[in-house]
Amino acid sequence: MSLVPLIPESAPFTAEQRAWLNGFLAGALNRGTARTGLIEGVAAKIPLTIAFGSQSGNAESLAKRLAKEAASRGFAACVAGLDSLQAADLIKHPNLLLITSTWGEGEMPDNAVSFWEQLNQNGSSPVLDGVRYGVLALGDHNYGDTFCLAGKMIDERLAALGAKRLIDRVDCDVDFDEPASAWAAMAWKVFGEGLDKQVAAEPVSKAVEEVDVGWSKKKPFPAALVANVALNAEGSAKDTRHLAFSLEGSGLSYEPGDALGVFARNGPLMVDGIIAAHRLNASAVVPLPDGGEATLREALLGYYECRKFHGVIPDGPTDLTSWVSSLRKLQPRLYSIASSLKAHPNEVHLCVAAVRYEVGGVAHEGVASTFMADRLPIGETTGIFFQVAKHFRLPASEAVPVIMVGPGTGIAPFRAFLEEREATHASGKNWLFYGDQRAETDFLYREQIQGWKESGLLTELDLAFSRDQAEKVYVQHRMIEKGAMLWAWLEEGAHFYVCGDASRMAKDVDAALHEVVQVHGGKSGDEAVAYVAALKKAKRYARDVY
Ligand SMILES: Cc1cc2nc3c(=O)[nH]c(=O)nc-3n(C[C@H](O)[C@H](O)[C@H](O)COP(=O)(O)OP(=O)(O)OC[C@H]3O[C@@H](n4cnc5c(N)ncnc54)[C@H](O)[C@@H]3O)c2cc1C
Ligand SMILES: NC(=O)c1ccc[n+]([C@@H]2O[C@H](COP(=O)([O-])OP(=O)(O)OC[C@H]3O[C@@H](n4cnc5c(N)ncnc54)[C@H](OP(=O)(O)O)[C@@H]3O)[C@@H](O)[C@H]2O)c1
Ligand SMILES: Cc1cc2nc3c(=O)[nH]c(=O)nc-3n(C[C@H](O)[C@H](O)[C@H](O)COP(=O)(O)O)c2cc1C
Incomplete structure (x- = not known):
């Protein structure tokens, strides 16, 4: 040849x-x-x-x-x-x-x-x-x-x-x-133009497999759940959990600001509901996303995203294998880490809102949040990995002031930041803007936060409980009220952090920041935009929003 x-x-x-x-x-x-x-x-x-x-x-x-x-x-x-x-x-x-x-x-x-x-x-x-x-x-x-x-x-x-x-x-x-x-x-x-007419070449480079440096997203550490505490009091409209996983024996570490990736399984009620509604054969053997095979039920429980079929009753697929292959691989979810290793050696903590809602009378649940809240017993393990967030770090100098805006589960990385600043006796000032629906039922980590205010670790604490009065009060309203001091902190070199809801809160907080710079810094609209852009460029304005 x-x-x-x-x-x-x-x-x-x-x-x-x-x-x-x-x-x-x-x-x-x-x-x-x-x-x-x-x-x-x-x-x-x-x-x-x-x-x-x-x-x-x-x-x-x-x-x-x-x-x-x-x-x-x-x-x-x-x-x-x-x-x-x-x-x-x-x-x-x-x-x-x-x-x-x-x-x-x-x-x-x-x-x-x-x-x-x-x-x-x-x-x-x-x-x-x-x-x-x-x-x-x-x-x-x-x-x-x-x-x-x-x-x-x-x-x-x-x-x-x-x-x-x-x-x-x-x-x-x-x-x-x-x-x-x-x-x-x-x-x-x-x-592909000219395909079949050209010279064939073998792949010029093969995917380089990640070097095995221990636990990773590809090789998640099986971490045992060691705490699952409801953070909302009875009567709350929300179900937010404090969750702790053990890192014992993993050799893993993380920095405040990082996120944790969590592998979860779909709920059996949902999976069995989908199988029944579509009249599928639960024990048929189907391909798995990364090779191998399993029964349809196991594949749907552990390997594929299938929530979009919950509560939907169309005709069942005619070809099970191609239907399963068309599903997206079940992805791990990310959570902002809510602890400092210095305060909790060998543990990683999360603050997770269990996603539960109803559409057209059908109850829906988020996969990972309810897996951790409801279906992972204490002592049982699930795969985790660390997602480094270099953009979301405490200032290199412990003397630099920090301003943290984190309503709802947005509190998570700031609990980590404050635990770290407490453990390292950092001299820099700390200011937290925090809020949720009602002070009585939704003040997450109330004792710890109030304790930090009393001890002086928190120089300033501004709370915005949105539903405790007729008019909504949000963290950005508190920022505007305290605009003069906020401007003074920025001019002192403070770093400004935002965590939580991306779609509404982070945008409104960004607008409030511009307003504070404009009003208290005596700047035009364009100058305020340039000032905030410079903060970002100097890595003094960081967001962890989702
Ligand atoms: C970097 C990062 C950090 C994060 N940190 C945290 C954290 O600290 N705490 C935390 O709780 N979450 C955090 N999240 C969000 C988290 O990753 C998950 O997205 C969240 O827990 C939902 O995942 P789930 O698997 O439970 O829900 P999924 O199964 O992914 O379902 C969520 C989907 O359900 C639908 N949905 C949700 N609510 C409704 C509704 N009311 N009506 C109609 N449809 C709805 C939406 O399509 C939504 O995308 C973070 C995300 C990122 C990217
Ligand atoms: N786009 C969305 O549908 C959306 C947005 C955020 C969160 N969520 C989901 O809701 C769950 C719980 O989230 P969470 O516990 O982090 O709380 P959250 O829903 O973000 O609420 C925390 C606090 O922020 C307030 N808030 C609402 N809109 C705001 C705005 N524009 N600016 C500032 N604050 C605002 C809320 O007030 P009120 O509730 O009284 O308005 C509440 O007091 C999560 O699963 C999250 O994924 C969905
Ligand atoms: C913390 C975070 C920051 C993000 N920043 C941006 C961004 O600045 N611009 C954008 O278009 N998408 C942004 N995204 C959305 C991601 O690009 C998007 O989710 C994408 O599908 C992720 O793909 P990957 O899993 O391959 O990284 C961000 C997502 C997260 C969770």
């Missing part, structure tokens, strides 16, 4: 790209990293690298799913985390699909940070002529100006470095399945 490492003239490449690919394939064949050239009578494949920048797994799962689809369509597809790619080596990836989320506040996900830096190295940025690419950006509209920013920046930078954008970027909101599928369909069409 003769191998001819030659890209046919008909292939959709420029002469330059063809020359590069021919050279690359010849080299790869010599090195033994590619084993195909143009083989007479054998259908040829187009190499396609699907790279992902991902923090909590969405872009990663999508990249892996699309790589499978690409392979089934005849591409020689490989998938790679951006941390396993060197920007200078991108030239070896003539067809690149790049999927990235945005994290923090318009930042790269952790595994894309180094790649992004390499793309921006003064004087030594790679030249990417010959690379054809498309970018899919994952994000969330609630983040406003930073919506899909990481994807937008990478897309522009690749073009500026000479790569050829073959398909337009698509920016996806939280429901990314549909736009992602449309983007992929375009990619198959455009990148």
Whole structure:
């Protein structure tokens, strides 16, 4: 059998790209990293690298799913985390699909940070002529100006470095399945032009498996639940829990500001309800998302997101295997850590609102929050991992004042911050804006917070219980009332933190901050915007909102 490492003239490449690919394939064949050239009578494949920048797994799962689809369509597809790619080596990836989320506040996900830096190295940025690419950006509209920013920046930078954008970027909101599928369909069409006519190349790089450094998202630590305490008093409309997991024997540690990833199982009542309503065979054997098989009931309990079928009674699927394969893999949920290791060695604490609501008379429950609140007995374990949040850290200097705005479960990281400042005897001033519905029933961690005010750890404490009076009173109203002092703290160099609801509270608090700067700093609207932007740039305004 003769191998001819030659890209046919008909292939959709420029002469330059063809020359590069021919050279690359010849080299790869010599090195033994590619084993195909143009083989007479054998259908040829187009190499396609699907790279992902991902923090909590969405872009990663999508990249892996699309790589499978690409392979089934005849591409020689490989998938790679951006941390396993060197920007200078991108030239070896003539067809690149790049999927990235945005994290923090318009930042790269952790595994894309180094790649992004390499793309921006003064004087030594790679030249990417010959690379054809498309970018899919994952994000969330609630983040406003930073919506899909990481994807937008990478897309522009690749073009500026000479790569050829073959398909337009698509920016996806939280429901990314549909736009992602449309983007992929375009990619198959455009990148696949000439499929079966070209030289086949084996994947030029394989996904580099994460180095096994102990427990991780891929290898979660089985942590035992050691406390589950209701934080709301009887009569409350809410069910918020203080949960503690043991880290005994894990060797794991975390910093205040980090989040905990929790793997959960769907509720048996819901799963059995779906099986009954759709007349499914609970013991049929079906594929699992990462390989292997299980009964349908076990697959739905532990491996797939299926809440959208709860309370819905359409016709049952005709092909169980393809229906199950179309479901999203059950994702771990993130929770802001509510403890300091210095105060609670070998433990990690959470403050979790159990999600329960009704639609059309049907009761619904959030998967992970009710798993921890209701279905995980004390002493039983579940998989956990730590999600580092470099953007949400106490100031490096313990003397710097901090202002914390965290209504509801937004209190979580501030309990961690305050425990840390208490344990380290930090001299900096601390100011907490906190609130919830009613003081009587919903003052989470009341004793600890009041104790901190009495001990002086909390220099200032401003409370906003929204439903204790006819008019709603929210944390941002307290900020405005105390505007002069807030401005003075900012001018002293205070760091300003916000945690909790992204869709309403964080936006209103941001507006209140601008108002305080404008009114008490004597600034115009534009100057206030610039002042707040400078705070962000100096990493003195950080948000952990969801
Ligand atoms: C970085 C980060 C930190 C977080 N920290 C915390 C924390 O400290 N404490 C905390 O409690 N949560 C926190 N969350 C939120 C948490 O990750 C989960 O999103 C939350 O617990 C819900 O997950 P679940 O699995 O219980 O619900 P899911 O099964 O994911 O269901 C939630 C979905 O249910 C639907 N839904 C919810 N309420 C209603 C309603 N009233 N009407 C109609 N539909 C509704 C919505 O579609 C919603 O997206 C954090 C999130 C992030 C990203
Ligand atoms: N978009 C949403 O539907 C949404 C938003 C937030 C939270 N949640 C969910 O609700 C559950 C509990 O959340 P949580 O315990 O963290 O509390 P929360 O619902 O965020 O409420 C905490 C406090 O914030 C108040 N609040 C409401 N709107 C506000 C605004 N625009 N600015 C400032 N404060 C505001 C609430 O008042 P009132 O309730 O009296 O208005 C309450 O006093 C979580 O599961 C969360 O996912 C959903
Ligand atoms: C703490 C946090 C910060 C985020 N910041 C942004 C942001 O600044 N802009 C944006 O568009 N999306 C933002 N998102 C939304 C994520 O990009 C989105 O959830 C995405 O699907 C996550 O994909 P991943 O799991 O691959 O990281 C943020 C999400 C979280 C939880």
